[in-house]
Amino acid sequence: MEQRHLGRTGLRVSRLGLGTLTWGRDTGEREAADQLKTFWDAGGTLVDTADVYADGAAEYLLGRLLENLVPRQDLVIATKAGSVPDPDRRFDASRRHLLSALDASLERLGTDHVDLWQVHAFDPTTPLEETLQALDIAVSSGRARYAGVSNFSGWQLAKAATWQLACPGRTPVASTQMEYSLLQRGVEREVLPAALDLRIGLLPSSPLGRGVLTGKYRHGIPTRSRGASDHLAPFVAPYLDETASAIVDAVATAAEGLGVSPLQVALAWVRDRPGVAAPILGARDAHQLGQALSVEGLRLPVEINNALDDISAPVHRYPDHDWSTL
Known part of the structure; x- marks a missing residue:
């Protein structure tokens, strides 16, 4: 699998990543092992998890597989911290919480460092400079090699990255x-x-698109799909409307013309967008993951890429529209 640099850093990652959101909850150890082996055999390196996935069970499961299945040095392990299972406070990006969470993640993963450590979400109750200082401490102490963020808005990302670039010695934001x-x-x-x-x-x-772009929901909700799951159905539901249906139909038409699957078309489109390092794949099983990994040799023709751009284009008006002619 092709490798890409992560942002301005020297860290190289596979251009598809493996997600572990369901590990330890819907995905057991045997199936997780099959997925990781399939991913590794295909040349994949980036494995993404978080301390709150299955209340830590995803990290623990990944740690067991690093010990028994795939050499630690062959993978780029990314995890996140900052989300909390507390109804009164969804996010805690204080220095105290983040560094404690990192130590707990390292213990579950059975490693002395993660390759990429990410703040899971912006915390409006904690000064941003305090959150970023936790990244500096994590990297300077050797517990993380690189640092990134997740679910930051545009201004939050720009502020965080600019702050880190302002003074030598701070840890640059590598990813979002x-x-x-x-x-x-x-x-x-x-x-x-x-x-x-x-x-x-x-x-x-x-x-x-939460699985919708594979086309499996075009004629109903399959019984084994996430859309049929009690805890994941609300996650899928927003993409089962008429607008999404038109886009899915266009993807299916493109796939038929190219002789590939809708999954491959949708994944190739996002993988090759400007600025993208690696889409993170969440699969039900190793077979489904293998279908996604087969996209490696596919590059969409310009005409199809442009057509998909057009039919899925979001509406951006003021201030994005060029008002200079008014």
């Missing part, structure tokens, strides 16, 4: 993880321009 697909192009308004300008690598989550 955001949802991005043909069904969700909101990052193109401000986040992606900021990332491109500051040379920050974008790691798209849900690159297949």
Whole structure:
């Protein structure tokens, strides 16, 4: 699999990443092992997790597989901290919480460092400079090699990255993880321009539109799908409307013309967008993951790429529209 630099850093990652959101909850150890082996055999290196995935079970499971299945040095391990299972406070990006969470993640993963450590979300109750200082401490102490953010808006990302670049010795923001697909192009308004300008690598989550872009929901909700799951159905539901349906139909038409699957078309589109380092794939099983990994040799023709751009284009008006002629 092709490797890409993560933003302005020297860190190279596979241009597709493996997500572990369901590990330890819907995905057991045997299936997780099959997925990781399939990913590794295909040349994949970037594995993304978080301390809150299955209340830590995802990290613990990944740690077991690093010990028994895949050499630690062959993978780029990314995890996140800052989300909290507290109804009174969804995010805690204080220095105290973040560094404690990192130590707990390292223990579950069974390693002395992670390759990429990400703040899971912006915390409006904590001064941003305090949050960023935690990144500096994590990297300077050797517990993390690189640092990034997740779910930051455009201004939050630009402020954080600029702060880190202002003085020598601070840890640059290497990446930002955001949802991005043909069904969700909101990052193109401000986040992606900021990332491109500051040379920050974008790691798209849900690159297949929460599974909808595979086309499996075109004629109903399959019984084994996320849309049929009690706890994941609300996650899929927003992309089952008429607008999404028109985009999915266009993807299916393009796939039929190219002799490939809708999954491959949708994934190739987001993988090759400017600024994208590696879409993060979440798969039900190793077979499904293998289908996604087969996109490696596919590059969409310009005409199809442009047609998909047009039909999925978000509406951006003021202040994005050029008002200079008015």
